[in-house]
Amino acid sequence: xxxxxxxxxxxxxxxxxxxxxxxxxxxxxxxxxxxxxxxxxxxxxxxxxxxxxxxxxxxxxxxxxxxxxxxxxxxxxxxxxxxxxxxxxxxxxxxxxxxxxxxxxxxxxxxxxxxxxxxxxxxxxxxxxxxxxxxxxxxxxxxxxxxxxxxxxxxxxxxxxxxxxxxxxxxxxxxxxxxxxxxxxxxxxxxxxxxxxxxxxxxxxxxxxxxxxxxxxxxxxxxxxxxxxxxxxxxxxxxxxxxxxxxxxxxxxxxxxxxxxxxxxxxxxxxxxxxxxxxxxxxxxxxxxxxxxxxxxxxxxxxxxxxxxxxxxxxxxxxxxxxxxxxxxxxxxxxxxxxxxxxxxxxxxxxxxxxxxxxxxxxxxxxxxxxxxxxxxxxxxxxxxxxxxxxxxxxxxxxxxxxxxxxxxxxxxxxxxxxxxxxxxxxxxxxxxxxxxxxxxxxxxxxxxxxxxxxxxxxxxxxxx
Numbered sequence: 428x429x430x431x432x433x434x435x436x437x438x439x440x441x442x443x444x445x446x447x448x449x450x451x452x453x454x455x456x457x458x459x460x461x462x463x464x465x466x467x468x469x470x471x472x473x474x475x476x477x478x479x480x481x482x483x484x485x486x487x488x489x490x491x492x493x494x495x496x497x498x499x500x501x502x503x504x505x506x507x508x509x510x511x512x513x514x515x516x517x518x519x520x521x522x523x524x525x526x527x528x529x530x531x532x533x534x535x536x537x538x539x540x541x542x543x544x545x546x547x548x549x550x551x552x553x554x555x556x557x558x559x560x561x562x563x564x565x566x567x568x569x570x571x572x573x574x575x576x577x578x579x580x581x582x583x584x585x586x587x588x589x590x591x592x593x594x595x596x597x598x599x600x601x602x603x604x605x606x607x608x609x610x611x612x613x614x615x616x617x618x619x620x621x622x623x624x625x626x627x628x629x630x631x632x633x634x635x636x637x638x639x640x641x642x643x644x645x646x647x648x649x650x651x652x653x654x655x656x657x658x659x660x661x662x663x664x665x666x667x668x669x670x671x672x673x674x675x676x677x678x679x680x681x682x683x684x685x686x687x688x689x690x691x692x693x694x695x696x697x698x699x700x701x702x703x704x705x706x707x708x709x710x711x712x713x714x715x716x717x718x719x720x721x722x723x724x725x726x727x728x729x730x731x732x733x734x735x736x737x738x739x740x741x742x743x744x745x746x747x748x749x750x751x752x753x754x755x756x757x758x759x760x761x762x763x764x765x766x767x768x769x770x771x772x773x774x775x776x777x778x779x780x781x782x783x784x785x786x787x788x789x790x791x792x793x794x795x796x797x798x799x800x801x802x803x804x805x806x807x808x809x810x811x812x813x814x815x816x817x818x819x820x821x822x823x824x825x826x827x828x829x830x831x832x833x834x835x836x837x838x839x840x841x842x843x844x845x846x847x848x849x850x851x852x853x854x855x856x857x858x859x860x861x862x863x864x865x866x867x868x869x870x871x872x873x874x875x876x877x878x879x880x881x882x883x884x885x886x887x888x889x890x891x892x
Contacts, residue, residue, distance in 0.1 A: 469518045469887070469888040469890075470518070471813075471814050471818075471885050471886060471887035471888075472518070472519055472520050472885070472886060473520060473856075473883050473884065473885060473886075474486060474498065474500060474509075474511060474520065474523075474853070474883070474884035474885065474886055475509075475511060475520040475521075475523050475525050476502070476509050476525065476527070477509065477525040477526075477527045479527075481502045481503065481504075481505055481509075482502070482503035482504055482505075482881060482882045482883060483500045483501065483502060483503055483509065483855075483882065483883055483884045484500055484501035484502070484503050484536075484537075484539070484855065484882065484884075485500065485501070485538075485539075485769075485838075485839040485841075485855050486498055486499070486500040486839075486841055486853035486854065486855065486884040486886075487499050487500070487539060487540055487541050487591070487841050487853070488541070488841045488842065488843045488851055488852075488853045488886075489541050489542065489543050489549070489843050490843035490844060490845045490846075490851060491543055491547035492547055492846060493515055493547070493846075494515035494516070494845040494846060494847065494849070495512060495513065495514055495515055495547070496512070496513035496514075496517070496843065496851050496886075497510070497511075497512055497513075497541055497543060497549045497568075498510070498511040498512075498513065498541065498853055498884075498886075499511070499539040499540065499541040499549075499551055499553075500539055500853075500884050501535070501536035501537065501538070501539045501553075502527075502535070502536065503535070503882055504535070505535065506529060506530045506531055506532075506533065506534055506535055506536070506555075507527055507528050507529040507530050507536060508527075508528050508530070508536045508539040508551075508553050509525055509526070509527050509528075510525065510526045510528065510541070510549065510551060510562075510568075510574075511523050511524065511525045511526075512524045512525075512568060512569050513851075513886070515845070518888065524569035526568075526569070526570075526571040526574055527571075528551070528553065528560070528562060528574075528576050530553060530555055530558070530560060533555045533556075533557065533558040533560070533578065534555045534556055534557075534558075535555060535556075536553045536554065536555055537554055537555060537556065537587070537588075538553075538554045538588050538589060538590075538592075539551065539552070539553050539554075540552045540553075540588075540591065540592070540593035540603075541593075542593055542594055542595045542601070543595070544595055544599035545597070545599055548563075548564065548568065549564065549568055550562070550563050550595060550601055551563075551576075552588070552593040552601070552603055553576075554587070554588035556584055557581060557582055557583065557584045558578050558580065558581050558582075559578070559579055559580040559581075559588060559603070559605075559624075560576055560577065560578050560579065561576070561577055561579045561601065561626075561630055561631065562574055562575065562576040562577075563575060563630065563631065575631050577631040577632070577633065578633065579626075579630070579631075579633045579636050580624065580633065580636065580638075584608065585607060585608050585617040586605045586606070586607060586608060586622065587605060587606065587607075587608050587609065588603065588604070588605045589606070589647060589648050589649070589708075590647070590648035590649045590650060590651075590663070590711075591649070591650045591651060591652075591712070591771075592604040592605070592649050592650075592651050593651065594651045594652055594653055594659070595653070596653050596657060596659075597653060597655060597656075597657050600625065600626060600627050600630075601625075601626055601630055602623070602624060602625045602626075602651070602659070602682075603624050603651070604621060604622065604623060604624070604646060604649055604651055604661070605621070605622045605624070606619070606620065606621045606622075606645035606646050606647060606649075607619045607620045607621075607645045609645070609647065612703075618643070619643060619644050619645040619666070620640055620642060620643050620644070620645060621640070621641055621642040621644065621645060621646045622638050622639065622640055622641070623638065623639050623641045623682055623683040624636055624637070624638045624683075625637055625638075625682070625683050637683060638683065639683035639684060639685045640685055641682070641683060641684070641685070641689075641690060642690065644665050644666065644667070645665070645666070646661060646663035646664075646665055646674070646676075647663055647664040647665065647666075647709050648663060648664055648708055648709040648710065648711060649661050649662065649663035649711075650662045650663070650711065650712050650713040652713060652714070652715050653715075654715045654716070654717070654718075654719040655717055655719075656719060657679075658677055658678070658679050658719055659677065659678040659679075659682050660675070660676070660677050660713060660715050660719075660721060661674075661675070661676045661677070661678075661690075661692075661713070662674065662675050662676075662711045662712065662713035662721075662723050662725070663676070663711060664698040664700070664709040664711055665692075665694070667694065670697060671697060671698045671700070671709070672694035672695070672696070672697060672698065673694065673695050673696045673697070673698045673711050673723075673725045673727060674692050674693065674694050674695065675692060675693055675695060675713070675721060675723060675740075675744060675745065676690045676691065676692030676693075676745070677690070677691065677692070677744065677745060678690045691745040692745055693744070693745050693746070693747070693749055694749075695723070695725075695738060695749060695752060695754075696725070696727040696729075696736065697727055697728050697729065698710075698711065698725065698726065698727060698728070699726045699727055699728035699733040699734075699766075700726065705767070705768075706768060707726070707766075707767060707768045708768060708769070709726075710725060710726040710768070710769060710770045711723070711724070711725040711726075712724050712725070712770055712771045712772040712782075713772065714772050714773050714774045714780070716741075716774065716778050717778070718741070719742075720739070720740060720741040720742070720744075721738075721739070721740045721744050722737075722738070722739055722772060722774060722780055723737070723738040723739075723740075723772070724736065724737050724738070724757075724770055724772040724780075724782050724784075725738075725770075726766060726770065732759070732760075732763065733763045733764070733766055734756045734757075734758060734759040734763050734766075735756070735757045735758040735759075735763065735766055735770070735784060736754055736755065736756050736757065737754065737755050737757055737772075737780065737782065737799065737800065738752050738753070738754040738800075739752065739753050739754070739799065739800050740752045740753070753800040753802065754800060755799070755800045755801050755806055757782075757793065757808060758786070762786075765786050765787040766784070766785065766786055767784075767785035767786060767787070767788055767838060768785055768838040768839055769784070769785050769838050769839035769840050769854075770782065770783060770784040770785065770840065771783050771840060771841050771842050773842055773843065773844055774844070775844050775848055776844075776846055776848070777796075779794070779795060779796045779799075780793075780794075780795050780799055781793070781794055781842060781844055781850055782794075782842075783813070783840040783841070783842040783850075783852050783854075784840065785837060785838055785839075785840060785854075787815075788816055788836040788837055788838065789812070789813075789814065789815040789816060789837060790812075790813040790814050790815075790837045790840050790852060790854050790887070791810050791811065791812055791813060792810065792811045792813050792842070792850055792852060792889055793808055793809070793810050794808070794809050794810070794811065795807050795808045795809070811889055813840075813852050813854075813887050813889065814837065814854075814885065814887055815837075816834060816835040816836055816837060819835045819856065821833045821834065821835070822835075822858045822880075822881065825858065825860075825880050825881050826860040826862075826880060827860035827875065827876060827877075827878065827880050829874055829875040829876070830860035830861055830862045830875035830876075830877065831862040831875070832860075832861045832862035833858055833859065833860060833861070833880075834858070834859045834861060835856055835857070835858055835859075836856075836857045836859055837854050837855065837856055837857075837885070838854065838855050838857065839854060839855045840852055840853070840854040841853045841854065844891075845891070847891050848890075848891025849888060849889065849890055849891045850888070850889040850891070851886065851887075851888055851889075852886070852887045852888075852889065853884060853885065853886050853887075854884070854885050854887075855882060855883075855884060855885075856882070856883050856884070856885045857879045857881070857882045858879065858880055858881040858882070858883075859877065859878065859879055859880070860875065860876075860877055860878060860879075860880045861875065861877040862875050862877075
């Protein structure tokens, strides 16, 4: 073991249960959700998949300076992913352009990520079980002939790429993180660790990429971003001494070094997740201000009770004891029991937070424009209903044999904000077959085996103020 690699320790502030802003003393977003009517939204629609119809996985979304929307989402039960462009103001799948990428023998894409350079050009990262593909375009990115795709890293399956682990530095150079594979129940798991990958030129050539083992801890479901000065920021869930901590780390230079620990970090709270029963992944999201301040949201737990938290820090964010951070619990107590899979935090042009999250398998957008951590004794958070499963007509066509009821459940939302303040929310819609056998007397019809029979991406538009 090299002790000089980045290693997060459990600071005394991490498990502190006396932090008042992590308790139920603040107004919870969910009460606003239940009490407020939804604002006038554009009708959500299913995301396109080109000439062929595919099931799709978790979508990711970015908005460019003109309000154009760039999305990427994996194909399910197929080997590849879809890049989609939605021009400013588009409100239907018919207005979108798509490019389908095939990953062939490398298999299905588990995570598809998109980042925009300073000119608004998209760069993609696609991860399969044992390969990472990088894609870039030159020219009109709506045309598949403008794109190039290359397998830039192949491994033995002992590494994985989760969360929003792909970023471009201020010069447009791609970087990404991978952590050791998380096996079922931890059985036969490899040693923990986190790799940093970087490329500065000719990035379609695998030889142009360099990598370094920057930590002997696994940074799970990370959000990886750069601020305008070139400082790298990461929020992730890291297991420390048996505790799953929500961690914040930063690096000012030489971020891929294996010899020097250039990633100081701090634990901010205990993460909540439930991979096997509720199928909730570790959920943490990070945004940075122009001055390098950090804004962070996550699903946490305190004494076994889950909550949704929002944290702010403007300077000295890795200082011991976490005194530079101010926080608020947005959803806690009994309403927090319905918090679901996925969230994302972004900032508007005025650096106001927009937080999309899942509650009761429905999608909500939290908004705040003033005192977002309750410094004055009250907070300024409100919420908008993006879409509920009941809003979408129930499926009665693709149900599993023997089932007669369909339900829509939403999860893994992503959000981007345009320069005029519109929020574009993409999320995964799963159709669940359930019910009972219509005719128990018919021996050819077996009992209903409930489960996901269809999974598709959705896109919703919430107008700005």
